[in-house]
Every structure is written in structure tokens, then in C-alpha cells.
Amino acid sequence: MIAETVCSAVSAAGLGIAVVTAYRRRFLAAARIAAYSLVPVGLVLTGVVGWLADTALSPTAWAGFGVLGAAWLLFTGTRAVERRRGTTGDGRKAARRARREAVAPTATAPPLGGTTAGPSARPSTARSAPRPGDASEDFSDIEAILKKHGI
Template structure:
């Protein structure tokens, strides 16, 4: 009985505050107050207040046990160790990272084949930043050639 009265008084007070904000033409604030004012009455009418008090009691008992029980602290230590091991093995890594297959390749996606003496050494690949063939001297000496090159590399 007392909890019902308290819930409906809280709802009434919230609706009065919402009305005052509406009177001053602060519509968004008035609607927010009205929404918040309906929560206590809704909780009482759906009988969720006893559930909330049971949850509060259970959390209080858990917190008391957390502080006083060494077994709980051991469990927290084990959970921390598990999180550390999962982080060390890279459970949350993206698809471009090492799959952890144990081949010893590290972060490389594929291992390079050693060159056999019969095939000889292959020609060296050109570097990524090498100059493009066909550039004229005017393009090389322009004031904005460096800026243009950066923009071309980024696709702008």
C-alpha cells in the first residue's frame, strides 16, 4: 500500500514538472519529464517493484560475499588469468592477422619459397615508391609535383 502511494506520488510530481516545462514551451524537456514520470506507476502496476527489491538484495549479498570470501577472490583471479591468456593469443584479432596455426610463420600470410640453384635468382621487383616511366621534366620540376604525387597515391 505504501509503495503504491509513493509510486503514484512520484508520477504525479513528475507530470506536474512536465506540465511546467510545457507551459514554458520547452517541449522536448516536458516530454522527457512525462516519460520519466510514468515509470514509477508502470513499475508498480506491473508488480516489478518486488523483483527490483529481490535483485537489490541478491546484489547486496553477492557484494558482501565478494568482500569477505577468499574463494570469490580466487575466482576473480582465474577469470583475470583467462582474459589475459585470451588476449595474449589474439582471440579478438581481425581477419588480416595470423590465424595461429602454429606453422611458425609469425604474421606473414605465406612463407616464401627458397630459390633453388637450378632456376637461378629471379629479377628483383621494383619498389613501390619508384618513379613512373614517362614523366616529363616539366612534371618533375613543377612547384606542386610533390603534392600532386601524394594526391595521386591516395586516389584524390
């Protein structure tokens, strides 16, 4: 009973503020304040306020919230253990096993020139020019920088 009275008083005060705001020609703000001030009356009329008041004072409801909290803790705890162990289900285990058992293909790709010549078709030079992503080119750049700084 007291909760309904408080909600009605809050709504009446909010509507009064909305009227003063509208008098100052701030109609958009007044409409927004009026909307907020009607929410408590709507909650009283739907019975939500009475239900919340009964729930807040009920030991059975608090015991139910405790049971729900314990269930949530158990659920999150078991999920954390599963993630730590890496056993989140049979599907992931089977996928991991299949990846380990996969065999790489033994055939190599044919040369880009379209010839099927063997190793004798390679250039006769002992050392080929470094490619852009070659590691020796990277090290030569580093060596040049170190020499420049006297290291």
C-alpha cells in the first residue's frame, strides 16, 4: 500500500515538473519528463510494484534467489574448468584428432613454365639472386644499418 502511494506521489511530482517545463516552451523536454513520470503509475497499475514488495519481504523468494545464484556459480565454474582443460565437448576433441591424423600431400606443384623437366632444368649458377622475401636480404640490410652506426 505504501509503495503504491509513493509511486503515485513521484508521478504527480514528475507531471508537475513537466508542466513547468512546458510553460518555459521546452516542449520536447516536457514530453520526455512526462513519459518518465508516468512509468511508476504504470508499474502500480500492472501490479509489478505489489509483486516486488511481496518478493523483497519474502524469505522463500530470497531462498530461490540463493539457489539460482548457486546454480549460476556451478555453471560458470564448470565452464571455466572445461576451458582450462581444453575439453569443451566431443566435437572439438574429434576435430583436434582429425587435424592430427591428417596427412599432408606428397606431390609438389608443377613449375610455372609448364615444363616437366627434372632437376637438370634448374639454372646452372650456384647461387641465385635473393627473392624479395629472402632472409639473406633481410640480414644484409641489418648488417648495413649496424655498420652505419659503427656497431
